[in-house]
Amino acid sequence: MKLNNAIAMAGVTLLVSLPSVRPAQAEQNVVNIAYQLTPSPWVARVADKSFETQTGYTINWRQFNTGAEIISAMASGSIDISVLGSSPLAVAATAGLDIKLFWILEDIASAEALYVRNDSGINKPADLAGKKLAVPFASTSHYQLMYALEQWGIDGQTTVLNLDPNKAAAAWERKDVDGAFIWGAAMARLKLDGKPLVTSGEICQMGRCTFEGMVATTSFAEKNSEFMRQFVGIINAANQDYKSNRSEWGAESDNVKLISNLFGADAETVAEDISNYRYPSLSEQISCSWLGCAAEGGGAKTLKLTADFLKSQGKIGTVLDDYSGFVTDDYLERAE
Known part of the structure; x- marks a missing residue:
């Protein structure tokens, strides 16, 4: 929720x-x-x-x-x-x-995850610098994403856009964003041509559950x-x-x-x-x-x-x- x-x-x-x-x-x-x-x-x-x-x-x-x-x-x-x-x-x-x-x-484990496009050139956290990411603001995903960016030392180096899951998936399909941290049916759309860079469960292990x-x-x-x-x-x-x-x-x-x-x-x-x-x-x-x-x-x-x-x-x-x-x-x- x-x-x-x-x-x-x-x-x-x-x-x-x-x-x-x-x-x-x-x-x-x-x-x-x-x-x-x-x-x-x-x-x-x-x-x-x-x-x-x-x-x-x-x-x-x-x-x-x-x-x-x-x-x-x-x-x-x-x-x-x-x-x-x-x-x-x-x-x-x-x-x-x-x-x-x-x-x-x-x-929440892997039910929420930061997916990145296969053609985005993002293979590790440092590659997120200069990229555009979508996430619903003030959500559990936003909470974890901002913490992860801080832990990876790239806080402020990405453009984070406030989009609900369906709008984030649509932006992804238009190639307006390089990654999205969302869940549910919208996340399933990202799986078609994307891969998870980090899951909610992995960020929990980093210190934010x-x-x-x-x-x-x-x-x-x-x-x-x-x-x-x-x-x-x-x-x-x-x-x-x-x-x-x-x-x-x-x-x-x-x-x-x-x-x-x-x-x-x-x-x-x-x-x-x-x-x-x-x-x-x-x-x-x-x-x-x-x-x-x-x-x-x-x-x-x-x-x-x-x-x-x-x-x-x-x-x-x-x-x-x-x-x-x-x-x-x-x-x-x-x-x-």
Whole structure:
């Protein structure tokens, strides 16, 4: 999930402007959950109603297009749990929304990457000097691209253009740009005559990670702790099944067909998209790599670093000293 210029500002504005409404969780055993169209093993369990069957809860699944829309819905009280990327989550936390990141759905890994044209003459980072690159500003890709350019010592030596994924792919096809850092279907267009110079996962190893996480309002999580435990258990089981039984997750598999039918997407594309992400294990979730270790944990650090970046881009006005109050591993420790 990405955060462009307008979305970043809208997320903050809507947080403070929306009226308060009665929380959905006031009705016992009902939960409203927001998701976006990111293929992932857990979505197969959404499609086959495993969450309802195993928890006994009535679940209202609501699809959203942007992180800003989800932030607004959570602020209004109409959403209890949501999928949220690290950039919009940093915006929401900075604005003071009382939420908790309780599961890392996906380490973005190779699902986002900086592709360069085969005919661009770019074979190593130093070759980017003097070239034109496209990326959606204030997105997770922009955050990682600017860090990578700095680490490679060529910050300021490239022309970086603010283009959304589809416009970036179109510019690529016109040969108006030499490279683009994007994702999804647009990135698939780049693969036809381009190659990845660096992936999101590789930049994570350099020191700047991005993720898509599962977030809950604090009030819902505290009142429904057993549901939370069961919820992450179902997600974890789906991830483990994917890792252990890859043959059951190909384009012709029932699991992928469930997701492709739910999303209205091509099964081959869904299977490939799932393979581009990395799914942290339960032990990794609890560790300092992600949700553990308070302010020193990877989740809290990523939110802080992302907020620093968004402030430098003029998308938020302040940055908190510590984001660990928006991260918890409480429900994971009881999910084993």
